[in-house]
Amino acid sequence: MAIKVDTNGDGIYDLDDDPLTPLPGLSDISGDTKPDVDLRIQGSSALISGVRFGGGILNAGTGNFNDFLGMQNSGTEYGFNSAITNDPSNPYLKTSTNFTHTILLSDIAITTINGVQYYDFRLDVNESNANPTTQQISLDSFQLYTSNSGTIGTLSALQAQNLVYDMDSGGDVSVLFTDAYSSGSGRSDLSVLVPVASFGGANPTTTYLYLYSAFGFAGTNFNTDATFEEWRTQNAVILHGVKFNDSSHLGVKDGNEVGVGGVTINLFEDTNGNGVLDGSDQILQTTTTDAQGNYTFYGVKT
Numbered sequence: 001m002a003i004k005v006d007t008n009g010d011g012i013y014d015l016d017d018d019p020l021t022p023l024p025g026l027s028d029i030s031g032d033t034k035p036d037v038d039l040r041i042q043g044s045s046a047l048i049s050g051v052r053f054g055g056g057i058l059n060a061g062t063g064n065f066n067d068f069l070g071m072q073n074s075g076t077e078y079g080f081n082s083a084i085t086n087d088p089s090n091p092y093l094k095t096s097t098n099f100t101h102t103i104l105l106s107d108i109a110i111t112t113i114n115g116v117q118y119y120d121f122r123l124d125v126n127e128s129n130a131n132p133t134t135q136q137i138s139l140d141s142f143q144l145y146t147s148n149s150g151t152i153g154t155l156s157a158l159q160a161q162n163l164v165y166d167m168d169s170g171g172d173v174s175v176l177f178t179d180a181y182s183s184g185s186g187r188s189d190l191s192v193l194v195p196v197a198s199f200g201g202a203n204p205t206t207t208y209l210y211l212y213s214a215f216g217f218a219g220t221n222f223n224t225d226a227t228f229e230e231w232r233t234q235n236a237v238i239l240h241g242v243k244f245n246d247s248s249h250l251g252v253k254d255g256n257e258v259g260v261g262g263v264t265i266n267l268f269e270d271t272n273g274n275g276v277l278d279g280s281d282q283i284l285q286t287t288t289t290d291a292q293g294n295y296t297f298y299g300v301k302t
Helices: 154-158
Strands: 036-038 043-047 053-060 065-071 077-079 108-115 117-125 136-147 162-166 176-180 187-195 208-215 230-236 236-242 264-269 282-288 292-300
Touching: 053 117, 065 117, 065 208, 108 264, 108 282, 136 187, 154 208, 176 187, 176 292, 208 230, 264 292, 282 292
Parallel strands: 036 176
Antiparallel strands: 043 053, 053 187, 065 230, 077 208, 108 117, 117 187, 117 230, 136 162, 136 176, 136 208, 236 292, 264 282
16 A cells, blocks of 8 residues: 655645555455455555545645535444435435535536546544544445436435446445544545546536445444544535637627637646746646637636
8 A cells, every 4th residue: 555745745645645546455454354445544545446545634624615425323324415314215314404415516626636637525534432443434335326316315216327436346345444633623534536537528517416325334343433424525616707809908808799619728726826827837627618708617626
């Protein structure tokens, strides 16, 4: 298992640090006869069926998250985000809409690493034990579905939707991790980065995202303890703009000016603050204007 290094010196092992590595050799650490991916070491990471899983402290700041799936039970638990929170096939939900609700693709923050865009999911857990040896938990299922419906409420209905990603598609595994490194608000314990390209160009404003997960099935050392597990994404916005021929040189589009289609627009992180895309800046997203000059960027972190 490769270990991240705090390359940017911010005191946090985060997504700006060194890249995640391919899935290491698996072993049955938990003793449940299934192979395990061990992310209990601070900053450890792995690639599972094309999706990047990373453990340890992940910091985004208090109030910068949108929780959309909360679960709570002792021993084991499973469930998915839904606006319908009283169905027996989805029993362990935290039913407050502060924790559990439907979510559109356009609501999910996008993280760009080495030019690749990822939908960025974070998990905050609260295990009440005292150290990394006992304050641990297993993620035993992680599935992402898309749907045109925002009213999916039963597990059977969910499984009839479009399955985009299944952590176990390459073989049944458990991800072992701990929350011993991340006490305090604004921090998460696990990141899951799913390539935007996996969603096949689905319309972000009309496509609902459902996340199904299960915890605690790797054995008693990794059970849940009746506190909480909360899936979240960083707060994000949609940016709209228009590219037009500013014939009046006023800097605003007036009634006589037309939009320009087919123009490539880059959204970039201006790391040196000079207002110009240069070698030290990272392009976060790229799009092309439509026939009227309009363009949109989704999942822009606030």
